[in-house]
Structure formats: structure tokens, C-alpha cells
Amino acid sequence: xxxxxxxxxxxxxxxxxxxxxxxxxxxxxxxxxxxxxxxxxxxxxxxxxxxxxxxxxxxxxxxxxxxxxxxxxxxxxxxxxxxxxxxxxxxxxxxxxxxxxxxxxxxxxxxxxxxxxxxxxxxxxxxxxxxxxxxxxxxxxxxxxxxxxxxxxxxxxxxxxxxxxxxxxxxxxxxxxxxxxxxxxxxxxxxxxxxxxxxxxxxxxxxxxxxxxxxxxxxxxxxxxxxxxxxxxxxxxxxxxxxxxxxxxxxxxxxxxxxxxxxxxxxxxxxxxxxxxxxxxxxxxxxxxxxxxxxxxxxxxxxxxxxxxxxxxxxxxxxxxxxxxxxxxxxxxxxxxxxxxxxxxxxxxxxxxxxxxxxxxxxxxxxxxxxxxxxxxxxxxxxxxxxxxxxxxxxxxxxxxxxxxxxxxxxxxxxxxxxxxxxxxxxxxxxxxxxxxxxxxxxxxxxxxxxxxxxxxxxxxxxxxxxxxx
Amino acid sequence: xxxxxxxxxxxxxxxxxxxxxxxxxxxxxxxxxxxxxxxxxxxxxxxxxxxxxxxxxxxxxxxxxxxxxxxxxxxxxxxxxxxxxxxxxxxxxxxxxxxxxxxxxxxxxxxxxxxxxxxxxxxxxxxxxxxxxxxxxxxxxxxxxxxxxxxxxxxxxxxxxxxxxxxxxxxxxxxxx
Numbered sequence: 098x099x100x101x102x103x104x105x106x107x108x109x110x111x112x113x114x115x116x117x118x119x120x121x122x123x124x125x126x127x128x129x130x131x132x133x134x135x136x137x138x139x140x141x142x143x144x145x146x147x148x149x150x151x152x153x154x155x156x157x158x159x160x161x162x163x164x165x166x167x168x169x170x171x172x173x174x175x176x177x178x179x180x181x182x183x184x185x186x187x188x189x190x191x192x193x194x195x196x197x198x199x200x201x202x203x204x205x206x207x208x209x210x211x212x213x214x215x216x217x218x219x220x221x222x223x224x225x226x227x228x229x230x231x232x233x234x235x236x237x238x239x240x241x242x243x244x245x246x247x248x249x250x251x252x253x254x255x256x257x258x259x260x261x262x263x264x265x266x267x268x269x270x271x272x273x274x275x276x277x278x279x280x281x282x283x284x285x286x287x288x289x290x291x292x293x294x295x296x297x298x299x300x301x302x303x304x305x306x307x308x309x310x311x312x313x314x315x316x317x318x319x320x321x322x323x324x325x326x327x328x329x330x331x332x333x334x335x336x337x338x339x340x341x342x343x344x345x346x347x348x349x350x351x352x353x354x355x356x357x358x359x360x361x362x363x364x365x366x367x368x369x370x371x372x373x374x375x376x377x378x379x380x381x382x383x384x385x386x387x388x389x390x391x392x393x394x395x396x397x398x399x400x401x402x403x404x405x406x407x408x409x410x411x412x413x414x415x416x417x418x419x420x421x422x423x424x425x426x427x428x429x430x431x432x433x434x435x436x437x438x439x440x441x442x443x444x445x446x447x448x449x450x451x452x453x454x455x456x457x458x459x460x461x462x463x464x465x466x467x468x469x470x471x472x473x474x475x476x477x478x479x480x481x482x483x484x485x486x487x488x489x490x491x492x493x494x495x496x497x498x499x500x501x502x503x504x505x506x507x508x509x510x511x512x513x514x515x516x517x518x519x520x521x522x523x524x525x526x527x528x529x530x531x532x533x534x535x536x537x538x539x540x541x542x543x544x545x546x547x548x549x550x551x552x553x554x555x556x557x558x559x560x561x562x563x564x565x566x567x
Numbered sequence: 568x569x570x571x572x573x574x575x576x577x578x579x580x581x582x583x584x585x586x587x588x589x590x591x592x593x594x595x596x597x598x599x600x601x602x603x604x605x606x607x608x609x610x611x612x613x614x615x616x617x618x619x620x621x622x623x624x625x626x627x628x629x630x631x632x633x634x635x636x637x638x639x640x641x642x643x644x645x646x647x648x649x650x651x652x653x654x655x656x657x658x659x660x661x662x663x664x665x666x667x668x669x670x671x672x673x674x675x676x677x678x679x680x681x682x683x684x685x686x687x688x689x690x691x692x693x694x695x696x697x698x699x700x701x702x703x704x705x706x707x708x709x710x711x712x713x714x715x716x717x718x719x720x721x722x723x724x725x726x727x728x729x730x731x732x733x734x735x736x737x738x739x740x741x742x743x744x
Contacts (some may be wrong), residue, residue, distance in 0.1 A: 171644060171723040253678065257693065260734045270733070274604045280742060284644035285604070300633065373636050373651040378678045391676075391708060392694050397710050398736065399675070553741035 139340035172247035191359035215426030216319035222418035252370030253378035391451035496559035517560035525553035
């Protein structure tokens, strides 16, 4: 073994206290001062914007974990606590909830930009492929995340989602059982999804990001197809501060937009999951296109919608750099690629819009009496649906409670003006929250305070309308 | 010095073998733990009576489908819980043959099915499957008709055996607990 010092690794003697111990100057040289051919560019900001958004999700996610308890009896209650009581809990949750939608949108922008730039071509095929894996992992995060609040939407969307997993040929049922954690969707499903959402998938994403960034740095940023070689050489500048500045401006813009949205749109929390109640299951908006597609495949063709088409799409996406081997990055010389991109974008976006616009909800009961009500809490909450699900069975569509009066003589008649005069709004709220012996259940652990107040207003409204003859 | 390459190669092989052993010692229990939902635990199936009381038969409105709540007992991980489910029940006469009970779980992907009295049809609001007034399949993506549930009439009460059935199959196959 050689005794003389290896000149490449020995730091200069005048590097300073930290310099000679940490080698930070060399690190900075490597990481921050990488020369970017053609200069910094706004289009390259999409990637780091995604990274920024992911860091935000990790931070807000960890904060949520300090208050969240993943079990059937505690999940919804702890999320309600975060939303309504924990200081700034609504803000943290709002960022995390809407942040997930933002990540999906940013992902699609980044994907389209890379695709149009032809930045997946040799030697960058593996950068693209790790990117597609990142897309898959992010969608996995979205899917496992929205079971965690255990409200009605969460429960049914996950039940249906697991049903879709079950349609995978050969291994589908086993895959579904693996994800479900047990014979039913319950405690073990919540804990399993939480493990996936909080540990396994973020870990996988961090690993994939490291690989993705390594490949990206190895091959350098992909310059636009219209930039000549001379131009690139003349405009070379280091990554810091030029590109980081542009990345930072875009990140600040995203932060401002997201903050505005969070302040004006509180993260929703439906009623606690109840497998016995009717509910119209709908996925989050970014899966609505799949929801729509599934309407078209019946019987034995169903598997085309649940498995064949999505897998085909992912395989084409993943192997795209091997399918498109044309040497030019100019989109004008890649008509097939651009046509396919156009077709895919139009169908996905179009299908999503179509699904949302034409979605017909069937469970609104035909209320013959239209209550005249004050604005605000009612409009924010689907009070008609809530009443139908939680109250209508005993109190009746018309609020009179006549159907049950023989069995329950003390059931009130909401349309009775005299009775209404004896009741304050606080009475309604506390009755709904705490229930009453013998038959009125307590809803404070099942509905959030917006919903309870909206129902109280709705009960009040029964007393203000004219009765119709039926 | 000709021994050195041989020794190093021998040591390399041993080290690789050691890494394999350590890896296996870790991976095997991990995989066994994670895949445990695939293996049914013996002896946890409910022995004896797994019927639930859906209430008095004569309180069920005659000639139409009614959604009745029932309570089932399930081992949910560490929790033995009473969970609520609902069943569609119909009474058309006085004998047990006039009683019909259907599961509200759509065989397509598991959404709860609603009864549209105005059209005399069952309708699944998720993807639009339609079933007729006896639960038979009419149209939509469901692979089969609505699943019937086993029931008994005991002392004038309707006792229903709640079961989950696998979605997405043409045949009605019970999910085993």
C-alpha cells in the first residue's frame, strides 16, 4: 500500500477550520456551481418546483402525524381535531390536502415539458424511466393518503379502489388482500395504508429522486431544440445563482397561489365512514377520468377499463424512449410523438371534465317542500344529503316525524311553529351533538361542526315554509 | 505471491455468501409478515351463530324493499367490534317464502346500491348498474345480479347472515374470514 498522501483527496492547508475538515468548498463547487449550457432557463424550473412541493408535503405530513391516530375509532376524530381545534391545524391540513392536487398538476406539466423538449432521448432514457416510476409512486401516495381521514368519501373510494386492484388477472385478489391487510376494510387497512403513505412510498420516492437527479446531473440539462451549439457555449453560466433564482421565483409563486387557495378553500372532511349507509362513491378529481372510463366497460370487458388500458398507458409511457428513437429533439420532426401527446392530453383532460360535469348524484331525495333558508353554512355543506342520510329515517322527509309518532310520542314536529318558538339554535346544535334518550343518537363524533350547524339551520327552516298538500 | 489472488477470491466468495445469509435471515421473516393477510388464520372464523337480528318481520312494510340496519361482530385487527351493515329486505306475504333479503353491496366494485321506488329498480350510483325488483341483473358493468343473503325467521324476527362476496366475478363467491 502506498504511504504517500493521495493528492486528489487532500484538502489545501489554507482551506480554513471547516474547509479542511468538511471539504465544503469542493462540495459547493460540485453541487452549486455546475455549468448550465445555454444559461439558466424558466422551463427547467418545473423539476425543482416538484421537489419543492414534495418537501412541503413531507413537512406538512410530519406535522399531521404528530396529531393523527390511524385506527377505525380514532382516525376521523383525530383529523377533526386537527381541522377544528389544533392551532393552525386547518392550515397544515389545507396545505397537505391541496398540495397533493398541486403535485399531480405539476407532475403533468413537468412530464409534458420534458416530452415536448425530447429530453428523454439518448442518453437520458433512464432519467425518463425513473421519472415515470416517480409518477406511479406519487399516484400511490395520493391513493393511500385519502383513506386516512376515514370519512365516507375515503372509505368508499378506497373500497372501490381495492375492488379495482382485485381485477388484475391472476394475482389481483391476492394483491387486494395484501393491500387490505385483512378480510375486510378496517383497522389493518388503515395501518397498512398509513405505513405505505408515511414510510414506504416517501422512502421509495426519495430514493428515486436521488437516482433521477444523479442521472440528470450526469447528462446535464437538455437544451431547447432551437439553440445552436455556439449559443449554448456562449451562454453557459453556473447553476447558482442564475437557475436557483429562477427556481426560487417560481416556487414563491406556487407558494403564494397555494396559500391563497388554502385560505379560501378549507380542506373538506365528510361525515365519519359508515359502511351501512348509502353513499355515492367518487374518487378525487385526478382519478375521475378512470371513473368515467369504467362506465363504458361492462361484464367481461370490465377488465379492459380497470387493468388493460391503464397498464398499456403506463407501459407505453415507461418505454417511450425506446419506442421513439428518432434522433431529433425538435417536436416539428416528431409528428407521431406530438400527435400522441395531443391525443393523450385531450382525452385525459376531456374525460375528467366530462366526468365532473355529467356526474348525476341520485341520492338527493325529492323534497316537496323547499325551505326558505339563510345563506352561508347550508351552501357550503350538502345539507340535503346529510339530512337524508342521518335524519330522514325517523324525522321524515317533511320533518313532521309522523311516521314514528306512535312508537316515539316525544318526537318533535319540525313544521310546528309553536314548537319552533320554544327552541333556540343552541338547543338544536346540542341535541344533534349529544342525542337524547330514548332514540335520538349523538352525532358529535360523526359530523363536524359545520355540518351540525347546517343541519340545525335546516331544522329551523322546516318551521318557516308553507306546508303543501300531498 | 500466487496465493494472494486465490485467497482473495476465496474470501470474496465467502463474503458474498455471508451477505446472502444475512439478507435471507432478514428478508424471509419480513416477507412472511407483510404477506400474512394472504394466509387465513385458523380458528378465527365465527363459530356458532353468525346471524344478526334485523328486527320484527311484521314491522317491515309489505310489498316494497326496505333498508334495514344490522349489527355484526367482527375481529378487526386488535379490535373485536360491533359494526353496522345494512340489508335490503322485502316481505310480500305471511310465509317465509315471501321474504327476500339482498346485500346492498354492488358486485361490480362494492358501492352501496339504492332502490328507486319510482322506477321499481335497484340502481348503483357509482357506475350505473341496474337490477330489477328481485335483484336480477338488467344492465351496466356489474358481472352478476345482486347477492342474496341467507336468513331465518326466529320468533317473528328476521335474522340475516351477513356475508361479503367477491366483486368482479360472474359467480357469487363468499369472502372467507
